Amino acid sequence: MSAADSSHPDRGSFRARFRRAAGPTLVINVAALLAAVTAAVAGPSAPGTTAAVVAIAVLAWVEARRGGKLARLLASHVLARALLITSAVALAAVGGSSLLVPAVMLGISTLLEPVLKRILAGAVPYAAQLPGIRTRNHELASPAGVAVGNMGGLAVLFVTDLLAIRSDAVSWSVAILAVASMLFAVVLAVDGVQRIRARRVADRTVNDAMRAYAPAFAVHWDAGPGTGYQLAMWLPYLERIGEPFVIILRNQATFDETVGLTDRPVLLRKTHADLDDMIVPTLRAAFYVNNAVRNAQFVRFAELWHVQLNHGESDKAPSYNPVLRAYDRNFVAGQAAVDRFAAHGLATAPEYFEIIGRPQLEHVRQADGPLPAVPTVLYAPTWAGFNADSAYSSLGVGPELVTQLVERGCRVLFRPHPYTDRSPELAAAADTVRALLEADEAKTGIGHEFGERVASELTIAECFNLADALVSDVSSVVPDFLFSGKPFAISTMLAPAEEFIDGYAIAAAGYVFEPTPESIRAALDDMLGVDTKQAARAVAKEYYLGGESPESVSARFIEAAREVIAMPKPPAIEAAREADHASARGEGR
Incomplete structure (x- = not known):
């Protein structure tokens, strides 16, 4: 993909754009409003029931897409839920149902959710492990329980209205859920207020605690x-x-x-x-x-x-x-x-x-000979980047690249960047790569790794030690890999290979490929064949990484950091610093 192409990213399908524009929320609110108005004006009716079904169905679909993140339920779709409860109240009033009072209670409990959410937003963590400061940094329990109780009550109301069930047991069920949710919300709100007050108390002493530490x-x-x-x-x-x-x-x-x-x-x-x-x-x-x-x-x-x-x-x-x-x-x-x-x-x-x-x-092992008969290749693509000028990821052609590695009999370690899922396109490509490796692993048992262990549990240095070669992009991974002395291939996604080699010094030490099957094949042939870049990698290692030995590389940082900490600032700044601290002490800060 060229730089010009990347400046006009695909906005996705209509469904994706509809979701990003809050289309599902609009559908839920409109359907809930229609259900409430219809119930108030016409009582029980097919249009009102249909509108309620649509609102509930879309709401359930949206919440299901959260992937089990219950913490986000609190105060979500409160308007729609309140309208649906209003619909149930109107129908109960028309029919003289015993659900009227429980439905009103459920409505009140639902409307308390935004208040609770606002309180909890202020009751954020304060500090940990600082002597002299003791605050509780988390709520007593997840506030999602309040929303779950209220949504459970709404579900009971919906089912009973849909099936025209009228019984004291149903009324008691809704009432119990509403009361439980309200009491839980009150407990969490009081706890939240106490934690906010504790933060304010801590604020008055945190500078003293810092001075003591x-x-x-x-x-x-x-x-x-x-x-x-x-x-x-x-x-x-x-x-x-x-x-x-x-x-x-x-x-x-x-x-x-x-x-x-x-x-x-x-x-x-x-x-x-x-x-x-x-x-x-x-x-x-x-x-x-x-x-x-x-x-x-x-x-x-x-x-x-x-x-x-x-x-x-x-x-x-x-x-x-x-x-x-x-x-x-x-x-x-x-x-x-x-x-x-x-x-x-x-x-x-x-x-x-x-x-x-x-x-x-410091713990990266150095290359100790030619590649083995079954080489282990680490594929570590970067992410999409914030801007067009940093769209370096090769993951879009990752499936082709991994297919070629698998066809050569390589063992593959797949370590995508932690931000990969920020791009739907790259997230889909990563899923395809995992599926390819899973299928080949089932067939060959070669030992591909594409799960959490390689992706996040191991450090990048530990992954380097498991690999015989690397395929990556313009990122910090490639310069770090230079320390091992092992061969690598590097992608050029924004420019032709010749231009890339002229503009990036590290390219001289690696096997460069463009995002085409032919270019990928040529780079892999070179990387896994006769290694002609060993001397160039040694030069690049010193240029990019300073030439420190594994034994001395950490000592150099520690020495430099200590020197900075010990350095005085210019006299004028030091004088102002002393005056400021003297003033703070005088004011009882």
Whole structure:
């Protein structure tokens, strides 16, 4: 696919566009409204029943598509559910049914859901593992139970109306579900209010707790669910610095994941103002593992040294984003990162770059001979990217590529990027690859791996150690694989091979393929045949990864990090820092 093609992405089928435009919700609301109006005006009728059936059916379909994510049920489709209950109330009133009071109770319980959701939205986690701060970070129980009870009551109402069942047992069932849901909602709401109050109390003492803990540096991290690998790859080496530190988290959705990665203090600071209390006299530096937009809210503290670590070395466009110059230091793996900035006209201060290698590769085993008779090939495609200029993924031709590997008798390890499912097209291609490998595994028993173990449980370094060769894209995977000295093939998705080789230094060390069967075949022939790129890989390894040995690569990072933490800021900034902290102490901050 060319760059021009990628700038006009396929918007998908009409059904996909209809879902994205909230079409199902519109159908549910209109059908529920028709059911309520018909019941109020005409009483029991075929049109009213049909409208209610449509609303219930589409609502059930939408909820089923959530894939069992019950937490999202709370306050979902409240308008439609209230209208359907109104329909039941109208029918019960007309017929003198004993369902009238239970239906009204169910309606009240349903309307309480948005109130509960609003309260719980404010009762977010606060901090974990920081001495002096004790808050409960989670609700007593999942609030989904409230919605499940209310939806269960609605289902009973719907079935009884549809089948014209009238009995005290049905009325009691609806009443019990409504009362149980209301009581549960009240308990959770009270608990939520208490947790909000506890957060406010903690806010008054968190700066004191930070001063007592005396962190030397902070890790500022803002990323969504499923991105824990960005932080996890650096934590072991940050620990080896030997100084106390805290993790300042900006995204509530990654709180539990982060707490599970470390025993260091983790503080959720969602707003710009929340960050002020994180600044204490002992704090000298902040490290960042991505280039999230909200990093700028912490970079504003000039009294700290701000160090960008990134989460991989690659030739992708984000690796030379001009915004990276906002940081005081950019710790990079090798000279390639420095030259990449210069090649794109980005001037930096002489001390801006620090070449530290890639400490995460210290346990990667080196190539120890020619490929075996049955080579193991790691296929690790990248994701679709945010923009057209970073649409590097080869996964669209992944089925063709994997088919060719299987036909050659290779054992395949499939490790798609964690963000693969953000693109429906690439997610479908990944499913096809898994199906191909599953079918071949059933036939040959060769040992293909395409499940969670390779995709997420093993580190990328562990996957490198299992593989004899790699097929990947423009990403951090390929430069990291250079450390092993093993052969690799790399895709060019946005330009012809000749142009790609001219523009990317790493291409000289690999076997380049375009997204065509013929080009894939030629690259695999070369990679799995007579290896002519061994010397080129050695040169590229030093250029991209700094040439550190496995024994010294982590030590270089630790030394550089300690140097930054120990460095004083310019005198004017240091003086302002001392004045600020003296003022804060005087005010009883």
